[in-house]
Amino acid sequence: MDRGRRHHSCWGNHRRWCCCRGWRCGPRRSPRVLNCRWRSGAANWRKGKLINDVKVAIVTESASVWGAEHSLLILLEQFKQQGIEATTVLAQGSPFKRILDTRNHRAIEYRFAKHPALAGGSFSTASRNDIAKEPFNVLASGVRLAKVLKDFDLALSFSLWQSPETIIASRIRRIPCVLDLHETFSGGQSVRLTKFIGNFCSGVIAPSLSIVRSSGLTLSPKVRVIGRPVEVDKTTNQHRNARLPLTVGIFGQIVPHKGVHQLVSAVEAMPQGALNLMVVGGTKEADRRTPFELDLRERVSRMPRSQFLDRVGAVGPYMRKCDLVVNLSEHEAFGRTVVEAISCGAYPVVLDGSGPAEIVNATGVGKVIESVEDLEGFLISLCGPGGMVKLDELFRDRAHWPDAVDQFAARSVGERYAAALKSFA
Structure with a gap:
């Protein structure tokens, strides 16, 4: 029996668990079954029909436009051809929003959590009061962000700073959260925090092996190295x-x-x-x-x-x-x-x-x-x-x-x- 039929076997069976979500299936719980997804990686089962596009929310603050944003623009163009329906969730007033609009890419402005403990550039210089506020700010923002992610299949955190609230929101929505790890840090506390966040995500994609190692992570099916796209000029x-x-x-x-x-x-x-x-x-x-x-x-x-x-x-x-x-x-x-x-x-x-x-x-x-x-x-x-x-x-x-x-x-x-x-x- 192929995967598709094995997936269908949960329909009408009162004693079996849904293969993707863990919800008990049956006539009275059919709405749960309709939201169930066949995790083949190439296709998702949504609302009772098989579709090829995966809906991805790309979460990033993008307070300015540098190399990471240019890479994301190229990826967004490629996603259209690869069965990825991407929407960028970015900070209110981000200059990146105007660029996305001119290129007809979907974008949602969002008010991310403030990080008073990082205002000085490091946790080591933050006051205890500011550090104590961090978990509450992140939790509140994560709960609000979950409402934005309600129609998506996967959340891609394209910024380490927004990854904690993205993880919280994805857990609430029961969707995978993938971290694009391209920020670099120094200091033991930052490395430990990055490793903790990476282990909490469903997957990590990094542009180089050096950043994987410097973050305390190791290559595995969950942690992958994929270089950045560059518009190569052969003239x-x-x-x-x-x-x-x-x-x-x-x-x-x-x-x-x-x-x-x-x-x-x-x-x-x-x-x-x-x-x-x-x-x-x-x-x-x-x-x-x-x-x-x-x-x-x-x-x-x-x-x-x-x-x-x-x-x-x-x-x-x-x-x-x-x-x-x-x-x-x-x-x-x-x-x-x-x-x-x-x-x-x-x-x-x-x-x-x-x-x-x-x-x-x-x-x-x-x-x-x-x-x-x-x-x-x-x-x-x-x-x-x-x-x-x-x-x-x-x-x-x-x-x-x-x-x-x-x-x-x-x-x-x-x-x-x-x-x-x-x-x-």
């Missing part, structure tokens, strides 16, 4: 031909843990004019720039033929002007700039121990360094005698680089991600 004929002086770029947020200041210091230590620096990712509004960013802008302005640019929508045209793209992030879940750099013909240089290093190892394109000192030595070797010979060797197989990042193409990642969600549903 390699438009890239810059490597020549001296080198142009070195760094892309992303201008914050200390991204290592921008370390690259600026490394370039300052080089002979003047040995290479050009391009920093992309600055804050457009001058009054919102931090002292950290203002200091870096001033230092870069003193370098000949170097640029400090504000954040841009498409990085491709700027990466094609670079010979090297550096990622010095101390902890990064994935590293989409590495994939973008390879597809644009720029050679990536990354720190070991995080997502970007895994991309370099998986594609075979780029250099993994142990420290900033190694970066300085590498740059000096390229700018010194015999530098052009080394550059020619680095870029020898550049025409085939885009093929190396096909594994991160939107369709490939979308298929794997959708299959994982269906298996958890």
Whole structure:
């Protein structure tokens, strides 16, 4: 007997338990049976008929739009082709809502719980009173969120901060909760909390193995690694031909843990004019720039033929002007700039121990360094005698680089991600 018929066997049987929900079946309890679902992963049984689409609520605050939101946009496009009916539940006033609306993606605004204990950035600096409020705020929000999730088959928490209330809401609704783990943390207390939340979920999807390990989790059928989708551009004929002086770029947020200041210091230590620096990712509004960013802008302005640019929508045209793209992030879940750099013909240089290093190892394109000192030595070797010979060797197989990042193409990642969600549903 196949699964479908075995599922039907619960109809009209007063003494058997429903195979999916645990509710006793019978004529008087038929409404329970109608809501029962056949968990084949590829199809759900809803309201008495078999359908292929899985209704997924993607819960995320998205107070700003960065790499995670761009990845989610690509996934949403792929979900439409993979039998996933997705709706994004996001914070009121989120700028991400406008982007979703323009692309005709379903979205619901929701008032998430406030986290006074995290207002200072860490539990260690929070008062006891604020910490005591956390469970009550989360519980109340979880109960309210359950009303929003009433018509969904699965909840995907796309933010660790909203995962506790998403777990509560999904438990109330008796639907699986899957955590997309892409936030990075340091400190034992944060790691223990992340591990606890991950173990409480029905499944965990992470973009790299390093973030799984740093969170205290281990790979299993419940914990899976699926890279982020990147819109790969294969127009390699438009890239810059490597020549001296080198142009070195760094892309992303201008914050200390991204290592921008370390690259600026490394370039300052080089002979003047040995290479050009391009920093992309600055804050457009001058009054919102931090002292950290203002200091870096001033230092870069003193370098000949170097640029400090504000954040841009498409990085491709700027990466094609670079010979090297550096990622010095101390902890990064994935590293989409590495994939973008390879597809644009720029050679990536990354720190070991995080997502970007895994991309370099998986594609075979780029250099993994142990420290900033190694970066300085590498740059000096390229700018010194015999530098052009080394550059020619680095870029020898550049025409085939885009093929190396096909594994991160939107369709490939979308298929794997959708299959994982269906298996958890």
